Amino acid sequence: DIQMTQSPYSLSASVGDRVTITCRASQGIRNDLAWYQQKSGKAPKRLIYAASNLLNGVPSRFSGSGSGTEFTLTISSLQPEDFATYYCLQHYSHSPTFGQGTKVEIK
Amino acid sequence: EVQLLESGGDLVQPGGSLTVSCAASGFTFNMYAMIWVRQAPGKGLEWVSAISGGGGSTFYADSVKGRFTISRDNSKNTLSLQMTSLRADDTALYYCAKGSSGHTTVPDDPWGQGTLVTVSS
Numbered sequence: 001d002i003q004m005t006q007s008p009y010s011l012s013a014s015v016g017d018r019v020t021i022t023c024r025a026s027q028g029i030r031n032d033l034a035w036y037q038q039k040s041g042k043a044p045k046r047l048i049y050a051a052s053n054l055l056n057g058v059p060s061r062f063s064g065s066g067s068g069t070e071f072t073l074t075i076s077s078l079q080p081e082d083f084a085t086y087y088c089l090q091h092y093s094h095s096p097t098f099g100q101g102t103k104v105e106i107k
Numbered sequence: 108e109v110q111l112l113e114s115g116g117d118l119v120q121p122g123g124s125l126t127v128s129c130a131a132s133g134f135t136f137n138m139y140a141m142i143w144v145r146q147a148p149g150k151g152l153e154w155v156s157a158i159s160g161g162g163g164s165t166f167y168a169d170s171v172k173g174r175f176t177i178s179r180d181n182s183k184n185t186l187s188l189q190m191t192s193l194r195a196d197d198t199a200l201y202y203c204a205k206g207s208s209g210h211t212t213v214p215d216d217p218w219g220q221g222t223l224v225t226v227s228s
Contacts, residue, residue, distance in 0.1 A: 001169055034213055036152070036214075038152070043202055043204075043217065043218035043219065043220065043221065044144075044152060044202075044214070044218060045216055046213075046214065046215060046216050049207075049213070055216075085151075087151065087152050089152075089154065089213065089214075091211075091212050091213045094166045094212065095154070095166060095167065095168050095169060095212075096154045096212050096213065097154060097168075098151060098152045098153065098154060099151075100151050101151040101152070
C-alpha cells in the first residue's frame with residue numbers, strides 16, 4: 001500500500017489567515033492526488049483533482065500543488081465556511097489511500 | 108439530480124456477514140464506476156472498494172480483500188457490498204460514491220449519507 005502522511009493533524013486559524021496542508025506519499029504518485037473537504041456530520045466533497053485542478057464551483061481561494069511525493073493544499077484567505085477536515089487521496093495505485101486528515105479549527 | 112441512498116447497515120457479531128446496498132438515481136448508472144468509502148466513528152476516511160461501470164473490474168483495499176465483495180446490478184441501478192468475516196475494526200459508516208468515469212477508483216460528488224455497520228458481540 002502507498003502510505004499518505006498528512007500534516008498537520010490539526011490547526012487553529014483565524015478568518016483571513018493563509019492555511020497550508022501537506023500530504024507526502026511513501027512513493028511517487030505522479031499527480032494522481034485529490035483533495036476532499038468534510039464538514040462535521042456531512043459526506044466529503046471533492047475540491048481538487050490531479051493535484052492542482054479545482055472542480056467547478058470550488059472557490060478560487062483554494063489551490064493545490066505538487067507532484068511525485070509532496071503535495072500541498074492552500075487556502076489563501078480562510079473563510080468561516082472553510083472550517084472542516086481536509087483529506088488527500090492518492091489514486092496512483094489500484095488500492096487508493098487517504099491521508100489521516102487535517103482538522104481546521106477556529107482560533 | 109444525482110442521488111445515492113445506502114441501506115442495510117446493522118449490528119452484527121464478529122465473524123458474521125452483512126450486505127449493504129446503494130440505490131442510485133439521476134444518472135446513467137452503467138456508465139460510471141462506483142466506490143465504497145468507510146469512516147469509523149470519530150476517525151478518518153478509508154477507501155474500501157470500487158467497481159467499473161460494466162462491473163468487469165473490481166478493486167479492494169488490502170484490509171478487506173478476500174472478505175468483502177463488491178457487485179452491481181445495472182438493471183436495478185444498485186450497488187452492493189457483501190461483507191464476511193466481519194471484525195470489530197470494520198465498524199464504520201459506509202458511504203457509496205459515484206466515480207467521474209466508467210473506470211476510476213476516485214469518488215466524485217455527491218456521496219450518499221452513509222449506512223452504519225457495527226460489529227460487536
